[in-house]
Amino acid sequence: MFIFIFLCWSLSGVFGVDAVKSVSVTEGESVTLNTDTEIQTGELIMWRTGHNSLIAKIKGNIFERFRDRLTLNEKTGSLTITNTRTTDSGLYRVISTRSKMPLNTFNLTVYARLPVPVISHSSKQSSSSSSSNCSLLCSVLNESDATLSWYAGMSVLSSISLSDLRVNLSLPLEIECLDDAYSCVLNNTISNQTTHLNTELCRSCSGPVSESLIVLISSSSVAGSLMIVAAAVGIFCICKKHRKTDREVQTRDREITYADPTFYKRHKTRQSAVESDAVVYGGVMRR
Structure with missing residues (x-):
């Protein structure tokens, strides 16, 4: 030097x-x-x-x-x-x-040609971290004159630079779930190597729904179905009532029509010497 x-x-x-x-x-x-x-x-x-x-x-x-x-x-x-x-x-x-x-x-x-970083589960967790968090470790072996970094999308989360001496280096990362494209990058002045984090090591934030959420969704579905049934019954009753009222109105509005009268001549009897014509009306038919 x-x-x-x-x-x-x-x-x-x-x-x-x-x-x-x-x-x-x-x-x-x-x-x-x-x-x-x-x-x-x-x-x-x-x-x-x-x-x-x-x-x-x-x-x-x-x-x-x-x-x-x-x-x-x-x-x-x-x-x-x-x-x-x-x-x-x-x-x-x-x-x-x-x-x-x-x-x-x-x-x-x-x-030297850069090795590909290796991402694995970390056996160590910080005292303030939750047991459900995903603890990761990005490692390279026998490397020098390079920088090791964690990325979330295009943003750098953490990084560390390697000295002239060849050493083994690891960079930890702790997240709750995969809500972005996480990657570990090893780079120097002229080249880089990248390893992407996948769901095999950490669950996705948009992964399986919890049981409590499933129960809530089911309850909401049942309540919604009952409301739909009640509304249908109400509409049916209203329609039925209207149909009945219409029939009553139509019945009251019908006209009464009388049949044409038929006239008959009464024959003379022995008991009466007076000849007179009697008018007899026929029965009335209602339509």
Whole structure:
């Protein structure tokens, strides 16, 4: 660490802070460090590490430290490192025989591939938590230079950053139920790994209805049914009463019609010498 700080201070003092270019890559990927120039006739290009160790030059062999993982562009002198490793991290300088100052200086950081966080039940609960709460633990093993965080949707609930030392780390979380999309994220400068929480570990807030709520809903349904039946009976009685009243009114409004009278002549009898006609009315028929 002291050597790194000293080299940075030396380079910033001689070439300025902006002269050091930061480059990041994930382990296993390739990276190219450009010279931003073209090689002139008779020019010699050399690449050195922060410890001033020669690792490659345009005229000659590439040194054994990188074996077959280094290539040089013959026109520009740019250096390409394939199948990068975390041990490749550090300062790189490209030097030309036509200049007293380095053409470019790079601070290369090779990050290890991030593991996928593991979410599990936590065996520990806080003293203030309820027994019905869901206690979780998000863990990563042997990791460094990264941040472990709990998310609810897009909001960060808690996080912790890992140091340069590789350690095992766990981040707890306690919730009542799944009312959002919870996830645990491990990330560094250039990549991230995410694990989403599912209902296998915690019940959903919109999950099964409690027994008391079921009883309440059932009681409400019965009461509603009784009200509907009572209303139907009331309507039936009202309709029946109206039909009866209508029949009575119709009966009272009917007209009484008399039949046409029929006249009969009474025959003369011996007892009476007076001849007279008697009128006899027929029966009345009501319709």
